Amino acid sequence: MAERVVKRKDLREAARENLREYIVTYVFLALSVLFVVVSGRPLNDIFSQIVGRLSRNLFIVLALIIPIIAGMGINFAITIGAMAAQVGLMLVINWELEGITGLLAAAGITLPLAAFFGFLIGSLLNKMKGQETIGSLILGYFANGAYQLLFLFIFGNIIPLSDKVTIVGASGVANTLNMMGGGLYMAIDKIWSLPFTTALYGVSAVIVLASLALYFLKKISLKRLLALAVPAVFLSLVVLLVPPVYQVVKGTSVPMVTFLLVGVLCVFNVIIMRTRLGQKFRAVGQSRTVANAAGINVNRVRVIAIMISTVLAGWGQIIFIQNLGTLQTYAAHEMVGLYAGAAILVGGASLNRATNTQAVVGTLLFHILFTVSQDAGKNLFGNANIGEFFRVFIAYGVIAVALVMHTWRSNAIRKKNSLQA
């Protein structure tokens, strides 16, 4: 009997716990719904915008997960990964490499560059343990200075470049690099794109078949099978059978390969945690002292986490830029860390815990607000600019709140522990 009472209490306690933990997410959910209604924009228009934004932003947000698990907070220095990618893209445009070959070349250049920068960032963050989040933010700003120097003076003057990327008479790399000409624009997105409905049915079918196969091979449990197959079938049926929903989604097309890359990164994030290295990330994230006493080279593990994150962020930036079609040489990287960090926090991640789902949900909510904030601002206050301010306000606000909550929570835990003894 006693056990039953305790259980019921657990359930209520769990619900309360969930609310406490995901309060930010719920607030953003409510805000998103409100803004979508207020904006008065047609839903199908919003929907296709969101799919586009998800395709180009998810990868970068997912790049934040490993450092969080390794206990290093939000790696705002992914901005530096984005800079590395922009060096790659600029060179590719300069060399007039085309299409997917060009992007692969850019990714190839990004890898060693971002890995090297990641190594430097990681080593620096090891000198400021406990302050990594702020540290990486500052590093990002600092690197921006070096980047300007590189692109304004060193490229073009010391390292000669073609007129593809420079303006005659001016110093350094041009402000805007157009990628439309070289076939780089949407080179990944264009490989294979499907109408949303077709994509949904197709992916659902694959999920159902694959999970059935895995179930019969006894690789997954029945519960897992249902958890995978039921939502897939349900979503397809909703789109198929509910006409208003169909109307909203039907005009949208989905860049399949881009989302495939995102999927691969999700799987990577899960799989790496099941390796020796992943176990080290988790151990170091939970207790540096214990990890060290177990003979783990804590500093090295932390550097690796940042290196992986920086490289992934660089590749994410390539996906982002190819979708936009122009590279704002001096601005494209600036908000990368801030927006990605805000997105994952909106999804309910904290400075020491993050999952793929949180990254995806957070990116979704954050970008819904982004998409409709201008119109909502116009309708609410008669001024579209307010919507623009609102975006930046949200991004900084979420991060500030997360930092405060983190400090507050760790103090609360500290206090609770000491009251117990």
Add this chain to the structure above:
Amino acid sequence: MSFEYVLEMNHITKHYGESTVLNEVTLRVRPGEIHALLGENGAGKSTLMNILFGMPVIHATGGFKGEVKVAGEVTHIHSPQAAMALGIGMVHQEFMLIPGFSITENIKLNREISKPNLVSRILGHELESLDHASMARDARAALDSVGVDIPEDTLVRTLPVGYMQFVEIAREIDKTGVKLLVFDEPTAVLTESEADQLISVMKSIAARGISIIFITHRLNEVMKAADTVTVLRDGKLVGSKPISQTNLTDMAGMMIGRGEEGIVTAPSREHALSGKVALKVRDLFVEMPGEAVRGLDLDVMEGEIIGIGGLAGQGKVGLPNGVMGLYPATGNVELFGEELPLNNPTAALAKGISMVSEDRRGVGLLLEESIEDNIAFNAIQVKKEFLTNVGVFKIRSGRSIRAHAREMIRNLDIRCTSPTQATGTLSGGNQQKVCIARALTMNPRFLFVSEPTRGIDIGAKSLVLDTLLRLNREQGLTIVMVSSELMELRSICDRIVIVAEGKVANILRPDSPDADFGLAMSGIKAQEEQTV
């Protein structure tokens, strides 16, 4: 083997800032022996072991002087990794487990078993996938060899303290190529029967040719387990001899420089108890893993010291933890006639209950803060004491905190340089004394003390008991003392409750015959009902 000693530490000297904590200490350990290392709280035992294990704290504070030889060869151990590579394993005085990991993951931490996969063949063995099944099998075997039957996939966070200790030992046993194991006060958190179990585990390890350095404050354990004993006092070597050439009194003398302290005994008193009930517990169930309480009823009278005894795992520790709201509980509890809400530690504190938990190794102390701040912390937070008014503001009264801290330091003999020393730099035993001081500073109406003398050296032990006794006699504080040392219970308690299978088996007087205690512990009530 061409060496006589598996470990030689010669002329080790270590300074922490101004103070010399080790002075020309020498320790020599033979292969396959159990070597006891004794000394008062703060004598330098843990420091010596930290040097051996290359702990970062040593090198961050200026290193040490002296020579370390492992298996006859001079070595320089700069990191735990280096120590491990030499076959040295260590069970630290503070827990070195990751709470969010399972037992298996902790045992195999950094020694995971893994299978190569496509990626790892290219990028190296760091990326091999974990072989959870084999890891679990090894963990199971290691747990079995230390006699722990908890499932290996249990999260360490949910384990009772005693089990954590065994998990750490299982981890060391699971390592291959180990030559020397250091156990820094492994029995401090164990009950007597668990300690016996541990000693037999140690003996079987030593029989495999692995040497063990064993730090403890319980001299009878030394007599039972050790082959050789080395004693430190104030950072100096007092002596080292085979166990056959010494005895309890001799060892105690070497440790504190005089004969063994007599244990405190309270003058027996006929019940001068008020007859009012201080704590009324009815039908209490506590879900504490390994120490569950199942339907316990008990009345604690105002002004008494009541002891709670019983074997490990029978639920004696669950009682204070349940009443204080630290583990999920159901039932009815009244404190001084008012209902006490369960599962709410803050409410319990606010109602004037204080608790010294059995689980106090490092946890709960703010390690970077000073001794005086730690002592005053709860009283400031909960009771708004030690504050003075400055205009409309209340600020901490540094002077009264200092004065109070000095008194506590004197009463409990906390070995420190000053009240402003950070608690993190105290020895383990002295940290525990700070925990006790903090609980007493709450001026509680009602005090739970769980295992108050664990990890505290024989000299300071009687000080702690003395302090409890004085608070009871002078201020009428009602005390519930949980202890696995019957001697200790009998020395100061008015009544002793024996808990078995989560219920009260019997309530005995301190002078009841040994046989009655024995029966009660196995859950049998003595024929002659002894309701005191």
